[in-house]
Amino acid sequence: MQYNFDKIIKRTGTKSYKWDDNFEKFGHNDLIPMWVADMDFEAPPEVVKALRKRVSHGAYGYTKRPETYYKVFIDWIKKKHDWQIERDWIIDAPGIVPAISFAINTFTSPSDNILEFSPVYDPFFNTVVFNQRNLILSELKLVNGRYFIDFADFENKAARGIKMVILCSPHNPLARVWSPEELKKIGDICCKYNILIVSDEVHSDLIFSDKTHHPIASISEEIADRTITLNAPSKTFNLAGLLTAAVIISNNDLRSKYARTLESHGFTTGNLFGIEAFENAYKFGEEWLNELLIYLEDNYTYLKDVLKSETPLIKPTETDGTYLVWLDCRDLNLPQSELNEFFIYQAMLGLNSGTQYGKNGEGFMRMNIACPRKILEKAIDQLVLAYKNRGF
Ligand SMILES: Cc1ncc(COP(=O)(O)O)c(C=O)c1O
Secondary structure (H helix, E strand, O other): OOOOOOOOOOOOOOOOHHHHOHHHHHOOOOOEEOOOOOOOOOOOHHHHHHHHHHHHHOOOOOOOOOHHHHHHHHHHHHHHHOOOOOHHHEEEEOOHHHHHHHHHHHHOOOOOEEEEEEOOOOHHHHHHHOOOOEEEEEEOEEEOOEEEOOHHHHHHHHHOOOOEEEEEOOEOOOOEOOOHHHHHHHHHHHHHOOOEEEEEOOOOOOEOOOOOOOOHHHOOHHHHOOEEEEEOOOOOOOOHHHOOEEEEOOOHHHHHHHHHHHHHOOOOOOOHHHHHHHHHHHHHOHHHHHHHHHHHHHHHHHHHHHHHHHOOOOEEOOOOEOOEEEEEOHHHOOOHHHHHHHHHHHOOEEOEEHHHHOHHHOOEEEEEOOOOHHHHHHHHHHHHHHHHHOOO
16 A cells, blocks of 8 residues: 555644544544544645645735646546546536535525425425425335335336436445436436436545446436536545535536526636646545555455454445445344434444434434554444443
């Protein structure tokens, strides 16, 4: 390994959400935070070097994105996801969640129905509800440890009038990569009922070795024609604080409407450090990512093995990628509030409560395992001890 993911970086005192907000979120500071989706690793050294160089320049005026910025992104998407996108299709955005909200505001009207597959990354709910649209949920079904779309339910709801589907692909918090067949079925239903697709693919580079991510817009031209794809280097390279994302729309009419919304909100330039990091990450980050993926998959295997032998009532659902593990804790037979307290006050771990992602997250917890192995080992030791002390 060329890169050292074992290195422990002190993140407290850096205004980190994950490390500096524990008291506010969990009521005490004495826990290992494994919640918000960023990683406890340094970004690729080439990115850090480029940022240092830019900081040392001292003048931080308005900054444009050079053509090389788009080229490295286009090359990355082609190489990693076998999808040929064009320069003109790309629009800049300050983040994935804002980009979802812009899409909602551009293509739907108040009271329109927007569908999401739950449990799902919770800011998805707010983008719909806070924009006065009507949130329709289609619940994912857990079958033998793996989640599936209930296509009968989805089509039933689609037939009753849905304007937009917001897809999380790969899916957070379930760590599920959708197969080409599943994506085609989603796309076909959207074509049949004239539904736009917003596909959040921010986790698409974090895929385990035996799985492949497929952008839904790459499935067919007909599907691409109604799809707004969102991507960013923020999860892949741990750059979430730099707020720089890309929106890909091949349909000219949709794209010009979307671009107008961004302009109307004044998003015509970007964050200069975000621009620098974006370009250098996609240009130089591949080897770093390859090693990261090995490390994350090893972390997942370690977690899975220890839980299986030491805490058999806590079961990770099948994980295809990302660094978020969805723990099925239903066999502990605790109401959600007690389950949360067990993790916070007995295991001394800061995880996300399953119900944050929807009602059907009851009995589950989301664990972020993007941390050095020593921290993960300590966290799991604490969990095992708490489990045994509690007599489960
Ligand atoms: C699926 C998904 N979309 C979007 C985001 C946030 O993206 P941004 O910070 O660019 O709004 C996250 C962060 O956890 C995420 O998991």
